[in-house]
Amino acid sequence: MQDIWILVVVSLFALSSSALGSFLVVRQMVMLTDTLSHSILPGIAIAYIVQGEKNNLFILIFALLCGLLIVSIINWLNSRIRNRNDAVLGSVYTFFFAVGIILVTLFGEQADLDTDCVLFGEMLYIPFDTLDWAEMPRNFPLALVVGIGVLFFVWKSFRPLSIISFDETFAQSIGVNVTFWNYALTSLVTIVTILSFEIVGSVMVVAMFAFPPAIAFLLTKRLQIMLIISLIVSIFSVVIGYYFSVWQGGSSAASIVIVQGIFFMLSVIFNKVGFINKIKI
Amino acid sequence: MTNFEYVLLGASFIAISAGIVGVWLVLRKEALRSDVVTHSVLPGIGIAFLLFQEKKLWLLLLGAFVTSLLSLVSLDTLSKHTRLKKDTLMALVLSFFFACGLWLLVKIQESKNAAKTGLGNFIFGKMASILPEDILFALIVLFLVVTINFLTYRWLFFTSFDRTFSESIGVKTSLASFIVTFMSILTIVVGIQAVGVVMLSALLIIPSTIAIIIEKKNLSRIFVWSIGINILVIVIGTILSYSFPKTPTGAWIVVICFLIALVFFLKNNKK
Numbered sequence: 001m002q003d004i005w006i007l008v009v010v011s012l013f014a015l016s017s018s019a020l021g022s023f024l025v026v027r028q029m030v031m032l033t034d035t036l037s038h039s040i041l042p043g044i045a046i047a048y049i050v051q052g053e054k055n056n057l058f059i060l061i062f063a064l065l066c067g068l069l070i071v072s073i074i075n076w077l078n079s080r081i082r083n084r085n086d087a088v089l090g091s092v093y094t095f096f097f098a099v100g101i102i103l104v105t106l107f108g109e110q111a112d113l114d115t116d117c118v119l120f121g122e123m124l125y126i127p128f129d130t131l132d133w134a135e136m137p138r139n140f141p142l143a144l145v146v147g148i149g150v151l152f153f154v155w156k157s158f159r160p161l162s163i164i165s166f167d168e169t170f171a172q173s174i175g176v177n178v179t180f181w182n183y184a185l186t187s188l189v190t191i192v193t194i195l196s197f198e199i200v201g202s203v204m205v206v207a208m209f210a211f212p213p214a215i216a217f218l219l220t221k222r223l224q225i226m227l228i229i230s231l232i233v234s235i236f237s238v239v240i241g242y243y244f245s246v247w248q249g250g251s252s253a254a255s256i257v258i259v260q261g262i263f264f265m266l267s268v269i270f271n272k273v274g275f276i277n278k279i280k281i
Numbered sequence: 282m283t284n285f286e287y288v289l290l291g292a293s294f295i296a297i298s299a300g301i302v303g304v305w306l307v308l309r310k311e312a313l314r315s316d317v318v319t320h321s322v323l324p325g326i327g328i329a330f331l332l333f334q335e336k337k338l339w340l341l342l343l344g345a346f347v348t349s350l351l352s353l354v355s356l357d358t359l360s361k362h363t364r365l366k367k368d369t370l371m372a373l374v375l376s377f378f379f380a381c382g383l384w385l386l387v388k389i390q391e392s393k394n395a396a397k398t399g400l401g402n403f404i405f406g407k408m409a410s411i412l413p414e415d416i417l418f419a420l421i422v423l424f425l426v427v428t429i430n431f432l433t434y435r436w437l438f439f440t441s442f443d444r445t446f447s448e449s450i451g452v453k454t455s456l457a458s459f460i461v462t463f464m465s466i467l468t469i470v471v472g473i474q475a476v477g478v479v480m481l482s483a484l485l486i487i488p489s490t491i492a493i494i495i496e497k498k499n500l501s502r503i504f505v506w507s508i509g510i511n512i513l514v515i516v517i518g519t520i521l522s523y524s525f526p527k528t529p530t531g532a533w534i535v536v537i538c539f540l541i542a543l544v545f546f547l548k549n550n551k552k
Contacts, residue, residue: 025365030372077546088546090312091490091539094483098535101405101479105528115405115529119383203320203383203479207376214369251387257380264373268363 002127003246009126009139010256011238012147013196014208018234019154020189021209022227025217026165030210032186036193037205039070039093041100041118044197048113049103056142056195063194070096097202121201123252139199146195150188154227161185162223200253211260212237215267233263284409288519291411294419295475296484296515298426298468300508303489304500305461308441313371314353314462316482318469320375321352323382323478326403330389338415338474345470352378353462382478405529406477408519415474422471426464433460438500476515477531484531487538488514491545514538 017033024030043066047059070092077088101115108114122129126137154161160181164171172178189209196205216229241256248255306312322345329344330336356374360367386404402410430437439447440457448454465485472481492506518534 025369028366028368030369034372080547091483091487091542094480094487094535095539098480098483098532098539101532102528102536105532106525119404120387201383203379204376206372207380210369210372210376214365214373217365218363245384249388249391250384254380254384254387257376258384261373261377261380264377268359271363 003242005127005137005140006123006252007239007242009137009143010123010199010242011235012143013192013199014212014234014238014256015231016147016150016192017196017205017208018212018230019150019227020185020192022213022216022223022230023161023165023185024189024209025213026223026226030206033189033193033209034206035089035093036067036190037197037202039096040066040194040197041097041202042066042103043100044194045100045103045108045113049107056138059198060191060194063197064190066096067190067194117198117201119201119203120251121197121199121204121253123199126199139195142195146192150192153184153188157181157184158224158227165223200256204253204257207257207260208234211257211264215260215264218264218267218271233260237263285523287413287416288408288411289516291416291419292408292475292515292519293512294416294423295468295472296511297508298419298423298464299472299481299484300488300492300511301426301430301504302461302465302468303485303511304492304503304507305437305441306465306485307489307493309458309461311458311461312482312486313368314356315465315469315485317352317356317371317375317378318349318466319473319478319481321349321378321382322346322469322473323403324348324378324385325382326473327382327385327389331385338412338418342418342470345473346466348378349466349469353466379478402477402529403473404478406473406475406480406531406534408475408515408522408530409526411475415471419471422467425467429460429464433457437461475530476534477529480531480535483535483538484511484514487535487542491542494545510538510541514541 021030021033024032040063043063044059046066047062050062051058074089074092077092101118104113104115104118126139129138130136131138131141160171160176163174163176164178164181168178193205193209196208200208212230212234213226215233216226219229220226237260238256241259242252244259245252245255306315325344325346325348326341327344328348329341332344333340352374356370359365359370359374363370365373436447436452436457437460439450439452440454444454447457468485469481472484476484488510489503489507491510492503495506496502514534514537517537518530521533521537522528522530
């Protein structure tokens, strides 16, 4: 039963991240999740320290505030310094990550948070951390709401999202509200990043967003099919990766990413050979 | 010498190598590649430890060298042979290698080996974990980096500023790229224990970016500034991580780097 709970919660996050990740891969924005997952750490650390216990809503609010702060600092610096955007971005997010690490190592003990949580996430603790009012993991309702919400959003707004992914100017000209859809996509990505940070750890969040869509990107040229393949791949890699770590030991989050990497290598090889392209999907 | 002085000596050797290599990386716009290298040293350390079952630094560093080279080779091969864009590929390669490294690290921690202690320092860095014999490695790498720089300075100079022109006068640009990659891997490999995998790329990139902003014309002055800032930052970071023993050195270094960078970023604007 514990295995099932872990698989369900992680799969829900994997589904939401790969659905959003498909658009990020097409738009070459994958590094956004890397930046976010590193720089929200101080927010999460402060939420833990202030609250003294886990409270998803609190963490979400603090991490969102932290994200807003970073975006405004980056914008402010970019407006003052020209031509060094990549350096500004790189230094701001590593700075925030470093501040987070210092907070975690200095005050983490009293708040049940350590650098291992930051690196590996807390996947295996999911079933032991139950709600007061029901026999289910604390993360489950949230994962369910986010998963269904994201999939519903992608399904309902597939057309505008795909149009702005390929040609923003064209989308503008036919009356699509580009700014609105960009904000909607970015804020959903932020929420999913914050929530999956706790599950898989800071560095592996980007893999959950990037690997399944990248695999699908190699196998097809149509966005709908890419989306479907990446959802299937994400579920498969979660299940196989989890049972691999049960069988062989090692970190579960890391073994999910390793399985995704192996899938990716296979798809590169088969794509090169031309095996997949011959099958008409 | 006391232990603290040893550590400071080793730290300054690392700082000088990082200062030199960082300038080339930023000038050649290869700064993001160093992020991939720093994350992919971890599986090499894990594999070397599992193979030899002891914490011999040079064996671990050899493993680190091999996997980081492998990560760059796979990055280049993939960008040549797939339709995926460079930033997506970097995210993929980086997270895959890092995941392999973390998986091995957890595996090693589960295996209750007495010699395992201290492998965790490779992730966030702990300057205090440097031993006197490790300083010898830092010195060798510094010597190699400086020698390579003296021998190939003009090459690197030309190819960094105008690749097409240097190609046309017969300079081998790909070889020059390889030399820079080689030097950066060497530096990263000796720096990981002190500064940590996650934040070493900041030490390579931020001080040299500040140096380039301060000094716009004279390349040798850029090198001097970059080395100077690097030494300053590493020394302060080491002292702070000594005064708060639980905190990792890498994190302090990044914080100080950023604060110095902020001052110069803003000052730069007023000119």
